Amino acid sequence: MTKKYDFAAFKQSINLTQFAASVGYTVDRKKSTKSSVVMRHSNGDKVIVSRRGQNWVYFSVHDNQDNGTIVNFIERRTGKAMAEIGRELHAWIGGGGATFPQPSAYVKEVDEHQADRNRVKRIFRNLRSIAAHPYLMEVRAIPQCVLSSPRFRGCIYNDRYGNAAFPHHDSEGLCGLELKNTEKGVLVKGSVKGLWTSNIYQADQTLVIAEVAIDALSYAAIFMKPDTAYTAVSGAMGPQQYPVLLNTVRKMKNLQTIILATDNDKGGDSIAEKLEAYLKEQGFTGEIIRHSPETRGDDWNEVLKMLPY
Numbered sequence: 001m002t003k004k005y006d007f008a009a010f011k012q013s014i015n016l017t018q019f020a021a022s023v024g025y026t027v028d029r030k031k032s033t034k035s036s037v038v039m040r041h042s043n044g045d046k047v048i049v050s051r052r053g054q055n056w057v058y059f060s061v062h063d064n065q066d067n068g069t070i071v072n073f074i075e076r077r078t079g080k081a082m083a084e085i086g087r088e089l090h091a092w093i094g095g096g097g098a099t100f101p102q103p104s105a106y107v108k109e110v111d112e113h114q115a116d117r118n119r120v121k122r123i124f125r126n127l128r129s130i131a132a133h134p135y136l137m138e139v140r141a142i143p144q145c146v147l148s149s150p151r152f153r154g155c156i157y158n159d160r161y162g163n164a165a166f167p168h169h170d171s172e173g174l175c176g177l178e179l180k181n182t183e184k185g186v187l188v189k190g191s192v193k194g195l196w197t198s199n200i201y202q203a204d205q206t207l208v209i210a211e212v213a214i215d216a217l218s219y220a221a222i223f224m225k226p227d228t229a230y231t232a233v234s235g236a237m238g239p240q241q242y243p244v245l246l247n248t249v250r251k252m253k254n255l256q257t258i259i260l261a262t263d264n265d266k267g268g269d270s271i272a273e274k275l276e277a278y279l280k281e282q283g284f285t286g287e288i289i290r291h292s293p294e295t296r297g298d299d300w301n302e303v304l305k306m307l308p309y
Helices: 007-013 016-022 070-078 082-094 117-125 134-139 213-223 241-251 266-281 300-306
Strands: 037-040 046-052 055-060 164-170 173-180 185-187 206-210 228-232 257-261 287-290
Touching (some): 007 055, 007 082, 016 037, 016 046, 016 055, 055 070, 070 082, 164 241, 173 213, 266 287
Parallel strands (some): 257 287
Antiparallel strands (some): 037 046, 046 055, 164 173, 173 185
């Protein structure tokens, strides 16, 4: 007789960051928040673990089809049947034969993400628009002439802790704030990912789409393209970001070319492929160019930092 397992209990009670750590994933604490844990594997996989209601859930940055609960996590990585997965998780809960990682290897508590636009707006009101920033200039090698240019005026901010802050917008306005410094790269609590965007002018003919704002600024510093606007999606795109991007594209009446300035890695490949397919499906008839660094693994900020000045 086949044993019946309580999969609903597995999905709720097993800490997915702990389980992932047991099979070789490590927490990227600089990229993680209290409600979103970034974990990487030596094979190149990168997953985001969070809570949805009572369930632990995840999605892979590199594969749009790789997401769900701990059951999906195991199934996608091992090909095991449900009965085998049930036995494995039953053993995990009961301690029978399971190998548990050290507490420092995972995150004990993960908060369920809750959007709070009012909180984001309150924080934003206390930020200061900047034309220079020590972290961006000294660590990221972005020239002050780029930061202070009209293209990026009012698009980069500083908080009271010295973080560079990049506002995200969607169709309803300000929806998130992304903070960057040498120790962190996170969205503030209550944020929803939209798009960070430079100033856009009527005559603009090109739109550069980068993974993060620092890469967009780096691309601008390297190539100094005229009549070019810049936007960043902040890593793997969520479904709510695609309509925001489409709205930006449609507002640019003279737009002829979209440059996908993504990283030269699996994540960059995936983002570029999805964006190109989406834009073509939505009727964009202009030129779409994938322009990534030549060296596998590099992003545009790494290229900028290698340039002689």
